[in-house]
Amino acid sequence: MASFRFVHAADLHLDTPFDGLARVAPHVAQVLRDASLQAFDALIELVQERDAAFLLLAGDLYDGAERGVRAQLRLHAGLRRLAERGVPSFLVHGNHDPMEEGWSALDGFPAEVTVFGSDAVGSVPVLRDGECLATVHGRSYAVRETCENLALGFARGDAPGLHIGLLHCNVGGAREHAPYSPCTQEELIRARLDYWALGHVHGHQVVRAGEPWIVYPGNLQGRSLRSVERGPKGACVVEVESGRVMRVDHVALDRVRFAELELSLPEQGDLADLEAALREAGEALHRGQDGRALVLRAVLTGRAPLHAAVARPGVCETLLAGLREAAAEVRPVLWWDALEDRSRAPLDRPAILARDDFSAALLREHERAAADANAPPGLPAEVYEPLERLTSPWLPAPDATSWAAERAEAEQLALDALEQLRESEEARG
Numbered sequence: 001m002a003s004f005r006f007v008h009a010a011d012l013h014l015d016t017p018f019d020g021l022a023r024v025a026p027h028v029a030q031v032l033r034d035a036s037l038q039a040f041d042a043l044i045e046l047v048q049e050r051d052a053a054f055l056l057l058a059g060d061l062y063d064g065a066e067r068g069v070r071a072q073l074r075l076h077a078g079l080r081r082l083a084e085r086g087v088p089s090f091l092v093h094g095n096h097d098p099m100e101e102g103w104s105a106l107d108g109f110p111a112e113v114t115v116f117g118s119d120a121v122g123s124v125p126v127l128r129d130g131e132c133l134a135t136v137h138g139r140s141y142a143v144r145e146t147c148e149n150l151a152l153g154f155a156r157g158d159a160p161g162l163h164i165g166l167l168h169c170n171v172g173g174a175r176e177h178a179p180y181s182p183c184t185q186e187e188l189i190r191a192r193l194d195y196w197a198l199g200h201v202h203g204h205q206v207v208r209a210g211e212p213w214i215v216y217p218g219n220l221q222g223r224s225l226r227s228v229e230r231g232p233k234g235a236c237v238v239e240v241e242s243g244r245v246m247r248v249d250h251v252a253l254d255r256v257r258f259a260e261l262e263l264s265l266p267e268q269g270d271l272a273d274l275e276a277a278l279r280e281a282g283e284a285l286h287r288g289q290d291g292r293a294l295v296l297r298a299v300l301t302g303r304a305p306l307h308a309a310v311a312r313p314g315v316c317e318t319l320l321a322g323l324r325e326a327a328a329e330v331r332p333v334l335w336w337d338a339l340e341d342r343s344r345a346p347l348d349r350p351a352i353l354a355r356d357d358f359s360a361a362l363l364r365e366h367e368r369a370a371a372d373a374n375a376p377p378g379l380p381a382e383v384y385e386p387l388e389r390l391t392s393p394w395l396p397a398p399d400a401t402s403w404a405a406e407r408a409e410a411e412q413l414a415l416d417a418l419e420q421l422r423e424s425e426e427a428r429g
Contacts, residue, residue, distance in 0.1 A: 001243030002133050002161070007047050009235035010058035010168070010199030011219035012040055013096065014071035017063070018223075021337075028335045031293055032223075035255035037074045039221040042253040043235055044078040047087060050237055053133055054126050055082060058199030058217075059094025059141070059168030062102070072105045083112035088126060090114045093140035094168030094199055095180045100142045116166065118142035121153040126161075134240075135159045137193070138166035141181070151183035156192040162240060165191060168199040171214065176228050177201055188214055195238065195245050203228045204236075204250050213238075213245050222258040225297045225337060230258045256293040256333070261285055264302035265343045271309055274300075275319055278339075279326055286334045293333040298323075300343045307343045316341050347415065359418045366411045 014036050022029035047055050062071050079089045089112065093099050099118045109115065116122045116138035126134045135157060139150050156163045169181035171188065177200055185208060188196050196214040198207075204218035217236040222229040234253035239246050261281055266273060278298055286294045300310060309315060316339045323336040352359050 002128070002131060003241045004053040004128070004133055005050055005237055005239050006054050006056060006134075007043070007050065007052045007235055007237055008056045008058065008197045008215065008217050009043055009220055010197075010217050011060045011094075011202055012036065012057070012075075013060055013063040013219060013221070013223060014040060014074060015063065015068045016223055025335060028295070028333055031333050032256055032295075035293070036221045037070065038255045039233070039253045040074060040078055042255075043220060044081055046235065046237070046251060046253065047082060048085065052087065052237070053128060054087060054136075055079075055089040056136065056164070056166055056197045057089065057091035058166055058197050059092050060096040060199060060219075061091065061093070062097040069105050076106055076109065079113050080110055083110035086112070088112045088114065090116070090124065090136045090138060090166055092116045092138045092166050092168055092199075093118070095141055095144045095146060095178065098141040098143045098146070101144060114138075116140050121150075121155075123157060123159075125159055132159055132161040134162035134164055136164045136166055141168060144180075146180050148181065149183050149187070150181045151187050151191070154188075154191040154193065162195065162243060162245070163193045165193045165196045167196065170200055171198065171207055176226070185214065188212065201228075204234075206248060209248075210245070213248065215248055217250065221254045222256065222295075225258050225260065225295065230260060232257070254292065256295060257289050258295045259285060259297075261296055261298045262301055263298060265300060265304035265306045265310070267304050269306065271306070271315070271319070274306060274310070275322055278319070278323060282323065282327070282334065282336065283330075286330065291332060293335075295333075295335045295337050297338045297340065298336065299340045303344045303346045305346060307341075307345045310341050310343060344416065344420075347419065352415075352419075357422070359415060359422065362411065362414055362418065 015033055016036055018029040018032045021032065061075060062068070082089055091113070114124050114136070118140040121137050121139045123135055123137045125132050126136060137154050139153060150167060151165070151169060154165045154167070165188070167181065169183050170177055170179050171183055171185060173179060173182060180200065189212060193212050196212055198214065198216050201216040202219040202223075203216070205216040207214040207216065215236055217234070219229070219233055220235065222231075222233050232250075232252035232254065234251045237249045237251055239249070263278060263281055266277065282296055282298065285296065320336055320339040323339070327334040327336060349363060353363055354360070
């Protein structure tokens with residue numbers, strides 16, 4: 001049984017236009033448009049550097065039916081480079097680039113490139129020196145709104161070697177993505193394949209590790225500040241030993257990274273101090289991206305007297321403009337996309353304790369628990385002791401310091417929720 005490796009990528013969204021950002025910062029939008037193409041170039045280099053036996057592309061190669069000429073030419077050039085080295089590529093189309101919608105500026109791909117059709121599942125062997133390394137089974141979307149469970153058409157054949165399913169789908173109903181070609185893990189397992197090379201979900205996920213492996217590599221390049229688009233983006237290098245998938249390594253290939261920076265308001269200082277703290281934190285995060293450009297959203301949190309100044313009309317907008325101006329010459333690009341204020345005014349504990357409401361009751365109960373020296377969590381012995389017996393075999397015994405910290409955090413979370421509800425009711429009158 002052969003040992004080899006292959007590369008699995010998906011959701012390239014080549015030449016994404018970033019129209020909204022283009023109106024605010026054209027130079028940043030252009031960096032992002034180029035980033036998707038540069039990430040694809042890095043993917044081709046990865047295939048060559050790792051001496052991969054083949055490349056799998058699991059849909060949404062383009063961002064939409066318009067399929068820009070730049071994107072088509074770049075895709076064709078990259079796959080041609082691999083073909084010239086004898087490395088085959090296999091691809092399917094997804095909801096963003098369905099086969100029956102859009103247009104093509106090209107007559108076709110080299111013979112080493114397999115584009116699976118949309119009518120039925122196709123199966124193509126991968127041969128090396130007369131040996132069948134693998135069989136790739138794949139099916140494309142015909143139209144964008146493909147809600148049929150395409151996974152049901154996949155099944156292992158009689159050919160030797162690894163059997164791989166190549167599909168753009170939503171396993172288990174991931175809520176952050178449209179329910180195109182929905183399926184379940186159980187349905188994928190029943191096909192008796194060895195590896196499912198999936199696309200559609202933009203966050204890298206190993207849904208199942210082994211018999212079969214079910215893997216989303218995530219998209220090749222982040223596209224926004226949504227949580228699923230933040231952090232490292234890239235492709236998976238899959239190691240096969242003696243005919244079995246042994247390891248899946250995610251390799252970052254993105255050229256621009258999206259991130260969220262959370263900063264708690266300082267207890268002391270003014271707006272100038274806050275701006276300086278934001279700049280320092282953003283620049284430190286930028287330096288940690290290994291030479292990548294960074295698109296950043298900052299979120300202000302915590303309770304401090306400075307909240308009153310931050311909450312004034314226009315202050316966050318002015319701070320954001322200053323951050324952008326200070327970063328204008330930073331290379332690679334550091335773009336402050338937004339500044340959100342989620343901070344709150346400091347709590348007046350004596351004033352709350354003087355009230356007769358849930359918040360006051362919460363503080364009094366917390367003080368009672370903190371003063372209870374008999375049990376670290378401040379729970380009655382009849383509650384605490386059975387819990388301690390149940391958890392002692394697999395959890396370390398709690399100490400007074402850790403319980404005090406956890407009590408304080410729980411108090412703060414509960415008090416924040418109660419006070420926010422109270423403020424909302426007062427605002428409604």
